[in-house]
Amino acid sequence: MDTINKEKSVVLLNGDALPNGEIKSPFLIGVAGGTASGKSTVCKKIMEQLGQAEMDHTQRQVVSISQDSFYRELTPTEKIKAQKGKFNFDHPDAFNEELMYETLQRILKGQIAKIPSYDYRTNSLDFDNELVIYPADVVLFEGILVFYFPKIRDLFHMKLFVDTDSDTRLARRVPRDINERGRDLDAVLTQYMTFVKPAFEEFCSPTKKFADVIIPRGADNTVAIDLIVHHIGEILAATNIAQHNTARTTASSMKRDH
Ligand SMILES: Nc1ncnc2c1ncn2[C@@H]1O[C@H](COP(=O)(O)OP(=O)(O)O)[C@@H](O)[C@H]1O
Ligand SMILES: O=c1ccn([C@@H]2O[C@H](COP(=O)(O)O)[C@@H](O)[C@H]2O)c(=O)[nH]1
Numbered sequence: 540m541d542t543i544n545k546e547k548s549v550v551l552l553n554g555d556a557l558p559n560g561e562i563k564s565p566f567l568i569g570v571a572g573g574t575a576s577g578k579s580t581v582c583k584k585i586m587e588q589l590g591q592a593e594m595d596h597t598q599r600q601v602v603s604i605s606q607d608s609f610y611r612e613l614t615p616t617e618k619i620k621a622q623k624g625k626f627n628f629d630h631p632d633a634f635n636e637e638l639m640y641e642t643l644q645r646i647l648k649g650q651i652a653k654i655p656s657y658d659y660r661t662n663s664l665d666f667d668n669e670l671v672i673y674p675a676d677v678v679l680f681e682g683i684l685v686f687y688f689p690k691i692r693d694l695f696h697m698k699l700f701v702d703t704d705s706d707t708r709l710a711r712r713v714p715r716d717i718n719e720r721g722r723d724l725d726a727v728l729t730q731y732m733t734f735v736k737p738a739f740e741e742f743c744s745p746t747k748k749f750a751d752v753i754i755p756r757g758a759d760n761t762v763a764i765d766l767i768v769h770h771i772g773e774i775l776a777a778t779n780i781a782q783h784n785t786a787r788t789t790a791s792s793m794k795r796d797h
Contacts, residue, residue, distance in 0.1 A: 563649035563674050566774050567694055570681035571746055572701030573739045574629070575712040577757025578681040579605065581701055584758055585679065588768045589775070600775055602675045606682020607657040609639040612664065621662040624726035628662075629683060629738030636688050643694050649674045659720035676778045677771055683739075686746035699767065700750035703757045705739070 572578045582603040586592040591601045610633055613621060620626040627633060645652045652672040655664040672678075686692045686700075709731060716722040722730075747753060754763045 563676075564647050565649070565675050565678045566696050566771075566778075567643065567647060568677065568679050568697045568699065568771075569685045569692070569695040570679055570699045570701065571683065571686045571743065571750070572703065572754075572757070573705065573708050573743055574683060574735055575708040575715060576701040576703040577759075578701050579603075580758040581699070581754060581764065582679045582681050584764050585768055585771065588764070589771060596671075597673050599673070600675055600778075601677040601679070601771065602672055603679040603681065604654065604670075604672060605657070606634065606639070606680065606685050607659075608654040608664070608670070609635050609642070609682075610657060610664065611635040613662060618662060624722070624730035625733075626662070627734040627738065629735050629742070631684055631687050631742055634684065634688075636691070639688070640690055640694075643680065643691065646672060646674075646678055647694065659716075676775055683743050684746070686749045687742055692746075692749060697752070697770075698750045700747045700753045701757045702747065702753050702755050705736075 570578050570582055583592065586601055586603060589601055591599050596602070610628065613626065617626055621628070642652050642654060651674065653669045654672060655666045656668040656670055657663075658665040680695075685695075686698060692698070712731065712735075713724065713727055716727045717724060752763070752767065754760050754767075758764070
């Protein structure tokens with residue numbers, strides 16, 4: 540069986556459990572909110588404040604994943620529509636719900652998960668740039684519709700909703716899509732008015748009621764982010780104590796058996 544030595548734990552690739560039979564199951568946090576509300580920026584700030592951002596990704600205790608990695612593959616006809624801003628990427632049907640669920644289940648079982656990155660310029664998954672998600676103590680899963688699917692929503696231990704005013708979101712989305720996602724102004728505005736805004740109102744905004752914590756103003760809300768970081772810090776401290784105790788018990792029973 541393949542094993543990977545991490546500083547704090549041994550991860551079994553083909554099994555679910557640590558040598559002592561324990562499963563390393565992370566605390567799963569869902570981060571929803573409208574497009575350009577600041578979901579990724581909030582996750583980045585949380586990671587930075589917990590000293591995780593600069594760490595090698597194999598050693599991180601906290602990892603962040605985007606729902607965009609679970610867009611479904613488009614048919615050739617849908618691809619042509621997408622290039623013209625005429626495909627609805629904000630509808631739940633645009634996502635591969637099953638794969639999202641299976642991947643989160645895998646992560647919750649403490650197994651390594653491989654997920655593609657998403658290429659917004661080609662509107663497709665990029666399997667050449669796969670992200671390897673190593674078992675962690677806390678996993679942040681962010682996206683516009685992470686609370687939409689009941690089966691997925693039920694997996695979260697904590698649910699955050701980033702609530703940023705829609706004018707601010709549009710003002711941020713336009714330059715981002717032009718500069719980082721290779722779009723032109725006309726296509727961005729057409730897609731926004733045709734799909735993004737109506738889908739936000741129909742599918743994303745109603746999921747705010749499922750949130751445990753609503754973060755008004757997104758990443759500008761340093762007080763809310765500090766409180767969340769403090770809470771995650773307590774979870775990590777408790778996990779470290781539990782892992783330390785398990786390691787001591789395992790070591791002493793191995794010594795005794797020897
Ligand atoms: N508080 C903020 N102030 C200014 N710009 C911001 C802020 N939060 C996010 N942005 C910018 O807005 C854009 C969208 O933010 P991002 O975090 O990617 O949102 P989301 O993940 O919700 O789509 C990015 O270009 C980001 O740099
Ligand atoms: O090929 C694509 C895929 C997605 N989009 C848009 O992206 C946002 C979701 O990402 P955020 O980072 O939360 O903004 C969604 O509103 C889709 O419309 C896209 O334009 N093209």
